[in-house]
Amino acid sequence: MFQKKYKDALSSPVSGELIRRTAAQMEECKTKKVPKSSPLPLSRTLGVAAAFAFVLLTGIGSTLYIQHSKDGAAPEQMERIMDTGMTTAAGSEIFAEQESVAAYGLETASVDDDFDKVFPEKGEEPAAESIAETVLSAEPIAGTFSFDDALAAYKVSDPGVYYDGFKNTSEFAVRNEQEALERAKRECTVEYDRISVSYDEAEDIWRIVFSAEGILGGSQDVYLDSNGVTHLIVYGE
């Protein structure tokens, strides 16, 4: 019953105009082959060849190689140039050809590669340990935080465990530990003089622990996601 009603509510087809407009943009994108991936003109190819030769000779080729690979070049082809000692002119020819190939979407990349490309700030998220060091806590939580482990450990029926009834139910983007902390304070109902913040990157969940020195069982763990929505609160750890 629920599923049928939910599907019915969304049964209207997507606007034909939107599809046509998007198809036109995709066609345009295809014919332009995207500026950053288009084959290089001769003058630029020569320039690239000269630059390429320079960086190879000065020994920082590997740095550029890594950088270029990040930008989408085929690592195998670049590796081949490096390994075989091919001339830089030939190398740049392959380089240009590879750019052309890339424009047709022949590169292989995992979904994860694209995930990082689409949402690069993800890679800038600080590690849980470094967060704990930088945010207040004199006694940071040891070990790696896993939201999955927390879900497994805390059952709905356990005392002091809450999976609903939260204040943070609307979305408010949380992008760093300070924002996570501020958001979690809205849920805090215990006295505290210590705070630690950790982040589970796999599940995109922040854990903020409020506690007070000398008070046993008086802590409160708040788990919230990067949209600022609280998922779990545990008291008395």
Added chain:
Amino acid sequence: MEAAAYSKDADINQTLEKYSDLVYKLALSRTKNPSDAEDIFQEVFLKYMTARVLFENEEHKKAWLIRVTVNCTKKLFSSAWFRHHASLTDDTLHLSSEFEIRDEEGVLGAVQKLPESYRIVVHLFYYEDMSIKDISAALNKKEGTVKSLLNRARGQLREMLGEEEISDVSEKI
């Protein structure tokens, strides 16, 4: 490689036709706003066109489109513009756009009230008929996490819609 290149170039209309519903409605379920969903729809398919991805099969392509849609909406949620305008867009689901929403029973409204992480798994499970395993692969979450999210979403839906309305949900999970 040649065949793959031809495929990527030639299948614009086919891909749009096949996945427009998936991408648009997933974007709508996340943004709750038809205009934002349209923007994300276009962004996703343009990324599809320019991405250097050789899809192994249709499942891979579908999972990729889901991931990119999710990422695009995350980016939208993180944007300064969205953060300053979020309060205005919360209830715009029933406004404007060519896309018609028929929610006489309030089911969609209830789903839209769920936290975002619950909403996406509910949508993929009940609208896209994806298995927990497929959702787990598409969202890069453990199957146990997807089950937990679905169960908690079900609990909140039960509170909003009543036990009777949601009984089939319990059975499916």
